[in-house]
Amino acid sequence: MQAQQLPLALDKTDYVLLGVVRDVPHQNSLRSRFVVEIEAIEALGDVSPLAVQPGDLQRVILSWYGGEPVRPGERWQFTVRLRSPRGFANPGGFDYAGWLFHRQVSATGYIRAKGVNKKLAQTGQYSIDQFRWAVLEKIATLQVNSASKALLAALTVGDKQGLDSETWMQMRLTGTVHLAVVSGLHIGMVAGLGMLLGNFLGRCLTALGAGVSRQQVAVVVGGGLALSYALLAGFGLSTQRALIMLSVFLLATLLKRKLRPELALLWALALIAASDPLAALSSGFWLSFGAVATFLLWFVPRPRASYLRDLCSAQCIIFLPLAGLLSYFQGEISLLSPLVNLLAIPWLGIAVVPLALLGMLFLPLSPALASTVWQVAAWQLEAFAAAMTYLSHYADFFMWSLPAGQGALLSLAMVLAGVLLLMPKGLGLRAMAVVLLLAVALSGQFFLDREGAEKGVVPGEGGFTLAVLDVGQGLSVVATHLGRAVVYDTGPKYSASFNAGSGIIAPYLRSQGVSKLDTLMLSHGDADHVGGTQGLLEHFSPGQILAGQPLELPIHGVEPCSNQQDFLANRETEQSWRRAGVVFEIVYPGPVTAPPKPSDGTSKPEKPLSDNDSSCVLLIHYRGQTILLPGDISDEVEAKLLARAVLPAQIDVLVAPHHGSRTSSSPAFVEHLLPGHVVYAAGFNHHFGHPAKVVAERYRRHGAKAWVTGQAGAIIFTWDGDGQLRVRRWREQARRYWH
Structure with a gap:
């Protein structure tokens, strides 16, 4: 390959x-x-x-x-x-x-x-793809809102292009994302419906004297429907895994082999690993097998109860093991999801998915009848989307993020607690699960760190991290310390479904165990610096938003940044960072004042600043180390800052102004700062050609070590508690053989 x-x-x-x-x-x-x-x-x-x-x-x-x-x-x-x-x-x-x-x-x-x-x-x-396209064209004509059309398209043919970022956010907050992705849950539901239908058909054939058993007919019909649905849904990786797993169980039934469930699961695991060796690298692989293993561990040794009781117990027992895996892969979990899924899974599985399949069956025969069936399904999805919108307003209160520096350990503890709760009562292991869950719930609590509480220090590992993220041709810098963060710029927006805020910055913050975003600073209004703002705000609520051009942003509560203003929202937040040794200082622009009016008609008002020269310039101090984030300022603003003597000499880390453009990084600016490290936030092989060769050579002559995000990925500077620096290039650190 x-x-x-x-x-x-x-x-x-x-x-x-x-x-x-x-x-x-x-x-x-x-x-x-x-x-x-x-x-x-x-x-x-x-x-x-x-x-x-x-x-x-x-x-x-x-x-x-x-x-x-x-x-x-x-x-x-x-x-x-x-x-x-x-x-x-x-x-x-x-x-x-x-x-x-x-x-x-x-x-x-x-x-x-x-x-x-x-x-x-x-x-x-590609006749199947042509049929899928015809289904999408028909769904597009339904008289319902766009969200329900997108959900119906996702459930019928596995096409998720119509799901906008707001819908994804609502489903993430309510723990129902898996319902919009055709996976093992949907394949299993379709196979179950097919087996019920096949069982009835088998009884009829048996009554007519056919030489087949109802069980064989049920397996063939259930497996056939599941395969057809998987093909129509695009036969993605999640559906392939589910189909292989299902086929092992159905084949054993068809051959009248009494295959132990755990052995069947291992066979499925082996077949998937052989057919798709890279599957184990995806979170879906572990979530799928984790869910099936949990169900087998709980339901196989126990007698069947009523449908309602089994459904409730399934939601409860599946939550903890999968919560541990989800918290590891995503950094957060929705505590609301068990209750929401208790209603959503049977609703979509019994009342919506069958209609979606029935519509595809009717489409070649009667397009009008297919539209009618899909219309009924879409009305229900309209109600479902409205319910998710309502619940998402309160779901933030039920989101739990892992404390910084403890993600892997706490995720493992939750998985282990879930396994212990599945053990038989007679073993006496369930009490240990309660102890583990109590430890997880109290993790990171301030009062548990006695020494830190006496000194007023936040518990956890020391140090300070500054990450210049790889967002393509744009800029986003994140400073983190012990679960707190500030963000400088949010990078570009690439499409309606992908932006740097939700697709890059938010996942990074969760991976670092960040629970509080203290300040979001938007240097100026250019799209490559603020395009991801709305996406980031869907995941985090900053304590304060500062911007160089606040009037250019369609966001409420944005304040203009000024060197007369506090960078952090309140004294408590500022003290928390100061205790860690981190001090933020806005050095440009000055106070926002109205431009002077000409008095006699001869004088001229001050020339308005360009977008780039409206950039907020932020200086960060950490235990003798100095970091400068200058946005896109030009050499004209650089000269002003040098004339005002507000910039320190010989700083440690500089994010190059304007991505290393010729219009910035003047010789005087570089000679004054003499940065130890200079980072160019620029896209790989981009047509802008950043950094400019003359600028890169200027920094090189003055001894700066150069880093380019487009080449090296995120550049991560980490200082320990003593101020010792370690620099990582994420593309190199996380390299796979296909990179």
Whole structure:
């Protein structure tokens, strides 16, 4: 597979390719994004014709801005610019490069508007994808809101492109995200419905004298429906795992083998590991098998009770083991989820999913009847979405985050407590589970650290961390200490479904055990610095928001930053950081005043600041170390700061102004600061070309060690309690062989 990926040396090179569209295209008002299976490819420009052969690249994901609509199964000729499979590299972040590798995607790219782009034919290939596309087109015509259409599309054909960030946030807060992702739960529900139907059909066939048992018919019908649903839902990795696991159990039943449940689970585990060795790297793998193992451990040794009692006990006993895994992978859990899922799972499983399947069955026969069935399902999903919206307003009170520095240990304790609670009463182990849960609940509590309480020090590990995150061509810097954080800028927004705030910064904060975001500072209003703000606010509520251009932001409660203003919201928060040895200082801009008015018509008012020169400049002190975050200021503002003598000499860490642009980092500025480390927050191989060569050479001549986020991923500076510095490049630290 490594040989079928576009090499980094050929990143941003042009080609003419011939291929067939597969899967379901993702479309919005700006662009369409789709997968193309390559049949032929030819290099253009300076690329050697022998550099890429038709067999070298197998599958690409392309974006087409302002282009024609495409459908699955169509053969096209495109002129494209391809990029090597690559993603952002941040702690807690999504491994996009691994996702591409897992799906055998050779490159990503976009279609060149000036090239030859034409549809050649409609093929008979990918007929299932063509049917899925027809389902989506029909769902789009339903008379319901967009949220219920998106949920219905996710449940029918596994297409989640219509789910916006607000819907995802509401489902995250209520612990119902798994209901919108076709996985083992849905496959199991469909198989169960199929087995009920097959059992009835088998009884009828037996009565007619057929030589098959009702159990055999039930297995065939249940397995067939589950396979059909998995194929129509896109046959994603989660559905593949669920189908393999289900097939082991059904095959044993069909062959009349009395297979012990735990042995069947191990067989499923072995088959999945053999067919998909990378599956164990995903959280879904452990969550799926953890859930099944928990159910087997609880239900197999016990007699069946009523449906309602089994449903309630299932939600209770599944919560603790999965809560431990979820807290490890996500850094937080929703304590509201057991109650919500107690109602949501049977509702969607009994009243919605069957209608979604029935609509797909009716679509080839009667599109009008399919619309009617889906309309009934969509009305229910409209009510479901409204309920999730209501509950999400209060769900913040039920979210629990792991204390800083204790995530892995506490997650393991919760998993172990869940296992102990599943043990038989006679073993006397359940009391130990209660002790473990009490320890987890009291973890990180201030009063438990007697020495720290006497000194007024927050418990936990010492030190201070500053992370310049890899957000592409943009900036986001996070300072953390013992569960508290401040954020400087939120990076760009890439699409309606992905932005740096929710996709990069929030996962990083959770991975660091951050429970309090004390201040969010937005240097100025440029999109590459504030694009992720709304996404971050969906996950964290800052104690204070400061901005260089507050009027440019559609957010309530934003205050203008000034060197006359306190960086932290209150004295208690400030004292907490000061006890750790951290002091924040705003050095620019000055107090916000109205521009002077000309008195006699001859004088001119002061020239208004540009967006970049409105940047807030933040200075951070930690035990003799100095860090400067200057935003996008130009050399003009640099000269003002030098003239006012507000910048210290020989600082330790500098985030280069304006990503290392030629318009900043003047010789006088660099010579005065003499930074030990300079970080360029710039995208990999971006067309802006940051950092500028002349700027990089200027810092190098003065002894600064250079770091570029686009090349190295997140740059993480960690000082211990004595002020000793350790620097990590996350792309190197978290490297996998597909990176």
